Amino acid sequence: MRIEADWLPPVAGLAHFEPPPGAYLAVPRQFEQKEQRARYGFRIDTIGLLIDPATGSEVMPMPRIAPLPGAPAGLLGLANVRGNLVPLYELRTLMELGPRPAGVEPLALVFGESDNAVGVLVEGHPVALARLHPLSRADIPVIPAALEGLAPAGWVQDDVIWLEFDHNAFFDMTLQRAA
Numbered sequence: 001m002r003i004e005a006d007w008l009p010p011v012a013g014l015a016h017f018e019p020p021p022g023a024y025l026a027v028p029r030q031f032e033q034k035e036q037r038a039r040y041g042f043r044i045d046t047i048g049l050l051i052d053p054a055t056g057s058e059v060m061p062m063p064r065i066a067p068l069p070g071a072p073a074g075l076l077g078l079a080n081v082r083g084n085l086v087p088l089y090e091l092r093t094l095m096e097l098g099p100r101p102a103g104v105e106p107l108a109l110v111f112g113e114s115d116n117a118v119g120v121l122v123e124g125h126p127v128a129l130a131r132l133h134p135l136s137r138a139d140i141p142v143i144p145a146a147l148e149g150l151a152p153a154g155w156v157q158d159d160v161i162w163l164e165f166d167h168n169a170f171f172d173m174t175l176q177r178a179a
Contacts (some may be wrong), residue, residue: 017084031144039053040127040128043124044122045097047163048167049163050162050165051126052165057120059109063080065077065078065088066079072095073093073094079108084113129162132156133155149150150169159170
């Protein structure tokens, strides 16, 4: 077999391809949608909150809490999580949702790690949500005042609404309100 001197090697030829003017590349339907990774969400009363996928989080049994004298409402105190002091909040109090149902043992959901960690009490383990569909702003229900401006998007799965939850902004705002 004879190769012309001005021909490109096969690999270079494939990378050099440009479709003719007016042509477009059709993508087979099975490759159109990117596979959606499951997000995780937790519920506080009737409010579903999504955990930021870029944030590490873990659930643990209720740790021992050291109360802080004069702490603002909603800040339960500090918990020792692997040698780090983590502030632990009761979101029900911060969102003015009323007491926890009787007989429900809370768990601690900790966001982040080391000096950036913060924990909240939750009533159950986070759930995997693999089929979320975005909601328009008009379809997002009325949310507690504590979340105003901090839930930029809403999603729905199986008729349950889940709100984006920027825990960093939420707790920064909570600290500013307390100061």
